[in-house]
Amino acid sequence: MDKFGYAQSQKFDTYASRLLPREEYFTSGHRACQGCGEALAVRWVCKAIGKDAIIAHATGCMEIVSSGWPQTSWMHPWIHVAFENTSAVASGIETALKILDRKGKLTGPRPKVVAMGGDGGTSDIGLQSLSGALERGHNFTYFCWDNEAYMNTGIQRSSSTPYGAMTTTSPPGKMSIGQHTQKKNMAAIAVAHGIPYVATASPSYLFDLFFKVRKAIETPGPAYVHVLSVCPTGWRSATDLSVRLGRLAVETGVFPLYEVVNGKYRLTVEPPKIRPVQDYLKPQGRFRHLRDKERAFIQKHTQAQYELLLQKCGAAYPELPVISETEEETE
Amino acid sequence: MAHRVGMEVSLAVSEAVQMARAEAIAAYPITPQTHIVEHLSSVVANGELEAEFVNVESEHSAISTCIGMSATGARTYTATSSQGLALMNEILFIASALRLPIVMTVANRALSGPLSIWNDHGDIMAARDIGWIQIFVENGQEAFDHSVMAFKIAENHEVLLPTIINLDGFILSHVVEAMEFPDQELVDKFLPPYHPRYCLDPAKPVTMGAFAMPEVYTEVKMAHQTALTNSYEHILKVWKEWGDLTGRHYQPVEKYKTEGAKTLLLTMGCLSEVAEVAVDEMREAGMDVGLLRLRMWRPFPFADLRNAVAGAKLLIVCDRALSLGGAAPPVLAEVRSALYAMRGRPQTASFVIGLGGRDVAPDAFKAIVAQAQEEAQQKPTQEYHIFGVRG
Numbered sequence: 179m180d181k182f183g184y185a186q187s188q189k190f191d192t193y194a195s196r197l198l199p200r201e202e203y204f205t206s207g208h209r210a211c212q213g214c215g216e217a218l219a220v221r222w223v224c225k226a227i228g229k230d231a232i233i234a235h236a237t238g239c240m241e242i243v244s245s246g247w248p249q250t251s252w253m254h255p256w257i258h259v260a261f262e263n264t265s266a267v268a269s270g271i272e273t274a275l276k277i278l279d280r281k282g283k284l285t286g287p288r289p290k291v292v293a294m295g296g297d298g299g300t301s302d303i304g305l306q307s308l309s310g311a312l313e314r315g316h317n318f319t320y321f322c323w324d325n326e327a328y329m330n331t332g333i334q335r336s337s338s339t340p341y342g343a344m345t346t347t348s349p350p351g352k353m354s355i356g357q358h359t360q361k362k363n364m365a366a367i368a369v370a371h372g373i374p375y376v377a378t379a380s381p382s383y384l385f386d387l388f389f390k391v392r393k394a395i396e397t398p399g400p401a402y403v404h405v406l407s408v409c410p411t412g413w414r415s416a417t418d419l420s421v422r423l424g425r426l427a428v429e430t431g432v433f434p435l436y437e438v439v440n441g442k443y444r445l446t447v448e449p450p451k452i453r454p455v456q457d458y459l460k461p462q463g464r465f466r467h468l469r470d471k472e473r474a475f476i477q478k479h480t481q482a483q484y485e486l487l488l489q490k491c492g493a494a495y496p497e498l499p500v501i502s503e504t505e506e507e508t509e
Numbered sequence: 510m511a512h513r514v515g516m517e518v519s520l521a522v523s524e525a526v527q528m529a530r531a532e533a534i535a536a537y538p539i540t541p542q543t544h545i546v547e548h549l550s551s552v553v554a555n556g557e558l559e560a561e562f563v564n565v566e567s568e569h570s571a572i573s574t575c576i577g578m579s580a581t582g583a584r585t586y587t588a589t590s591s592q593g594l595a596l597m598n599e600i601l602f603i604a605s606a607l608r609l610p611i612v613m614t615v616a617n618r619a620l621s622g623p624l625s626i627w628n629d630h631g632d633i634m635a636a637r638d639i640g641w642i643q644i645f646v647e648n649g650q651e652a653f654d655h656s657v658m659a660f661k662i663a664e665n666h667e668v669l670l671p672t673i674i675n676l677d678g679f680i681l682s683h684v685v686e687a688m689e690f691p692d693q694e695l696v697d698k699f700l701p702p703y704h705p706r707y708c709l710d711p712a713k714p715v716t717m718g719a720f721a722m723p724e725v726y727t728e729v730k731m732a733h734q735t736a737l738t739n740s741y742e743h744i745l746k747v748w749k750e751w752g753d754l755t756g757r758h759y760q761p762v763e764k765y766k767t768e769g770a771k772t773l774l775l776t777m778g779c780l781s782e783v784a785e786v787a788v789d790e791m792r793e794a795g796m797d798v799g800l801l802r803l804r805m806w807r808p809f810p811f812a813d814l815r816n817a818v819a820g821a822k823l824l825i826v827c828d829r830a831l832s833l834g835g836a837a838p839p840v841l842a843e844v845r846s847a848l849y850a851m852r853g854r855p856q857t858a859s860f861v862i863g864l865g866g867r868d869v870a871p872d873a874f875k876a877i878v879a880q881a882q883e884e885a886q887q888k889p890t891q892e893y894h895i896f897g898v899r900g
Contacts, residue, residue, distance in 0.1 A: 230711045234577060241720070245719040246719065246720055249719075252714070252716050253714060255708075255709035255710055255713075255714040255715055257577070257580050257717040257718050258717070258718035258720075259600065260599060266565060266570035266571075266573035266574045266577065267580075268577060269535075269577060270535060270574035270576060270579075270585075271577040271580070273563050274532070274533050274580075274582060274585075275581060276561055277532045277559070277583055278532070278581070278583055281532070283582070285712060289711050306566060307567075307570045310565055310567070310570055314565075
């Protein structure tokens with residue numbers, strides 16, 4: 179067992195489902211929507227974190243569905259303060275633990291410090307406090323639950339909303355294709371802070387997620403994990419497709435899974451063949467309005483971004499995708 | 510043995526925080542609070558204070574970091590001014606609702622715009638309803654004493670409220686005064702280490718900052734209000750204990766030469782010392798003028814104020830902030846409300862003085878008294894005056 183209560187065999191690379199912890203830290207009874215990819219991610223991330231941790235959470239979906247007084251879904255010590263300041267709150271927790279530990283005031287092992295927030299709370303309103311905390315080098319892990327819009331307030335666009343997506347504040351119309359900006363690359367922003375560990379992850383790749391969480395938690399200094407969280411409510415997708423969509427995001431190259439250890443990029447999931455982006459766009463109502471022209475543009479952009487990432491990883495682009503012209507209607 | 514030292518007041522505040530053995534400090538530089546946190550950084554860097562100092566990237570993060578520190582169980586301190594306090598605003602309400610005993614010094618400074626780094630009370634008056642205990646000090650000795658006492662008040666398990674010590678920027682924070690410093694043993698005896706009632710601990714997990722449905726929000730606010738109102742008696746107890754140890758006793762409303770005074774000036778903060786000089790001179794000239802100094806701003810000391818004004822005919826409230834477009838400047842509004850139900854209450858007059866660092870000399874108070882006394886004979890034409898304003 180390591181000091182966090184995990185057997186060595188469980189540590190990084192040899193996960194088997196029977197070895198995954200049975201303890202639940204994000205418990206049932208929360209009010210997340212049916213098919214919520216974020217709740218799934220939170221549940222497994224909390225399992226991977228283990229018992230000895232303190233969590234600071236930003237305002238947002240996960241906070242609202244899990245902490246209506248007098249109930250709570252959190253088995254960890256957990257604090258919610260506001261929307262944009264979670265990294266600052268986590269900075270305070272980490273600092274207090276440091277001094278209390280030094281003064282011999284902690285009763286148990288020094289807990290791990292974790293901050294969590296949605297894509298709005300991370301890439302928009304919380305970007306400054308996150309940047310500050312990363313720069314200061316606090317020993318904490320930040321999880322961004324990226325469902326690609328302000329879902330909690332009713333599906334408004336954020337800087338993490340992908341190009342072309344329909345949201346309530348980026349509606350398509352005669353003068354607009356919907357969201358007209360490209361998704362902000364939060365992982366790259368985190369990497370630019372020179373922090374020791376950055377990763378993208380998805381609950382559709384559970385072992386990859388688990389592996390990254392453990393690694394992030396055990397990395398001394400700041401770590402950032404960006405988790406794509408499929409949102410059937412906001413993405414206008416079927417609730418039973420959430421895990422599938424998470425996989426499609428990876429298989430189409432829209433959301434590659436990689437980690438950056440001390441600035442060194444590595445793809446952790448390498449699809450042997452990249453599927454056409456259309457496979458990912460099609461099941462989602464938020465892209466329904468897009469014409470072939472825009473879909474082709476998204477394909478081109480996705481491919482370019484993927485190639486850039488591969489360059490950083492020192493890998494070659496797998497087989498080039500071909501946009502299927504004769505794809506069957508699935509709806 | 511206590512010793513007497515001449516020191517800049519900002520440094521004295523930082524000494525107080527050091528003697529109180531603060532464990533965690535987060536701050537962002539803003540004039541005129543900077544000397545306090547500069548000095549604290551240096552004592553932490555030198556190992557003279559066993560604490561962690563976090564240089565955050567904004568005041569919003571300063572108070573947020575303080576919340577994390579305090580919620581984890583560390584004795585927590587920060588300082589700010591003006592725009593910094595305004596930037597904190599959203600989180601100030603949450604700090605008090607979470608019942609975290611953070612202590613903060615506000616070196617009072619005008620709010621922009623136009624930008625002004627100089628002193629008035631516009632910053633704290635805009636944060637009046639944040640649910641913190643709020644104390645105003647008059648001089649360096651008070652700044653030191655109240656900075657130490659604030660921790661003891663805030664951390665009392667019956668109180669558990671964050672506390673602000675207001676001291677006037679520059680005209681108090683940057684002056685060198687003679688002050689008496691107690692020994693560390695005395696402070697240690699007075700202020701034992703902080704034991705949180707609840708904190709973030711995996712051994713006993715709690716959820717802090719849950720949201721409230723309409724069924725409970727009102728009750729939570731009521732509980733907060735009750736805690737703040739009830740903190741009054743605990744504040745007085747702590748002040749008395751300190752007074753017994755040091756010989757320096759403090760009251761929610763301080764009286765200066767009020768015996769038989771028919772006209773009373775009411776001030777807050779360090780301009781009170783200037784007003785005292787004016788009162789001395791007016792008393793010498795045979796005028797029955799006295800001075801009240803409001804030390805405790807939150808919780809508001811209703812009974813003390815009513816007792817203090819009993820017998821006076823005219824109460825002249827000197828505000829250092831405006832309520833633009835409002836019925837009255839903030840202190841006047843509170844004082845009038847507090848006195849409204851009082852039988853035989855004095856007539857009130859209102860003057861706004863010293864905005865954005867405008868100097869206020871003793872003569873100003875004399876002129877204010879003369880004008881107020883003259884107008885008291887007539888039908889009031891104006892809700893309040895901005896003293897000495899041009900144009």
